[in-house]
Amino acid sequence: MWQYIVRRVGIGFGILLGVSVIIYCLIRSAPVDYVSTITNGNPEVTQEMIDNLNELYGLNDSIPEGYAKWISGVVQGDLGTSFVEKKPVAEVISSKMWYSFWMSFPAYILQILIAIPLGVISATKKYSKTDYAVTTVALMGMSLPSFFFAAILQRIFAQWLGILPLSGMETARMDYEGFALILDMAKHFVLPVMVLTVLGIGGLMRYCRTNMLEVLNEDYIRTARAKGLSENTVVYKHAFRNTLIPIVTILGGMIPGLFAGAMITEGIFGIDGVGNTALTALRSGDVPYIMGSTLFMATLTLIGTLVSDVLYGVVDPRVRLK
Secondary structure, three states: OHHHHHHHHHHHHHHHHHHHHHHHHHHHHOOOOHHHHHHOOOOOOOHHHHHHHHHHOOOOOOHHHHHHHHHHHHHOOOOOEOOOOOOEHHHHHHHHHHHHHHHHHHHHHHHHHHHHHHHHHHHHOOOOHHHHHHHHHHHHHHHOOHHHHHHHHHHHHHHHOOOOOOOOOOOOOOOOOOHHHHHHHHHHHHHHHHHHHHHHHHHHHHHHHHHHHHHHOOHHHHHHHHOOOOHHHHHHHHHHHHHHHHHHHHHHHOOHHHHHOOHHHHHHHOOOOHHHHHHHHHHHOOHHHHHHHHHHHHHHHHHHHHHHHHHHHHHOOOOOOO
C-alpha cells in the first residue's frame, strides 16, 4: 500500500509541474497584466514609470525566465508576494481558505445527506411519480445559474422577508465577539450555503441513481430477491454497498472545493474567501496569487484523488492497492 501511495505522490508531483507550466504560460500571455491595470487611464504615468513597475514586479522577464524564478521560489517554500494584497501568497491563502471552507463544508455535508438518499429512492422507484419528481427537481437545480439563484434568494430572504443578510460576512457596526460572532457569521453564510447545496445536489443525485440502477439489474440482486430477502435488505445491504466505489470517487473529487472556494457565489455574497480573491487576481493580473492558488487547488485535487483510492479498499474489501 505504501508503495502505491509513494508512486501516486510521484505522479502527482509530475502533474503539478505540468499544470504550473501551462497556467504560467497562459497568465503571462494574457493581454492584460497588473501594471497596465493599475496605470491604465492615468495621464500622469510615463513610459519610464511603466518600465520601472514592470521591472519591479518581474514582468520584464521572459516566460521561461519568470517561470524559473517562480518555481525556484516554490521549491524553497516561497510562493511569492501577491501584487494586489501586498502580502505573501501563502499567508493570503491560509487566511482566506477557512472562510471558503466554512461556507463549502456545510453544503458538502448537506449534499451527501440529501442527494444520496434521493438517488437511492429514485432508483428503487424507477419511472414512478416519485422518480419523476426527484429527477425534475434535480435537473432544475443543475440548470439554475448560480448568480441567478443567488439573486432570487437575496430578493426573497434579504429584501422581502428581511430575515437574512444580503451579503458580507459580519454585520456592519456591530462588535460581536466569541459565540455571538460565530452566530452572526453563520447567519451571513446561510444563503451561500443554500446556493451551493441546491446547485450541487442534482449532479450527485443523478450519479447515485445511475449507479444504483446498474447494480439493481445485476444477477446477484435477482438471486437475493429470489431467496426471499426483504427489499430493504436487498437495496441497502447488497445493492447500495456496491455503489459506494463510484460515489466515493465523486465525493473525493469534491474535496478541493471545500478550500478552493466558489468564485461566483463568493463574489455575489461578498465572502472574502479564496475564490473571490482569485477572481480579483484574475482581473488584475496578479501572477503570484493566481499561480499560488492554482497550485493549491491542484494539490487538493491530487489529495482528493489519493484519498478516494485509499477509501476504495475500505468500502470494498475486494479492492487491493498494488
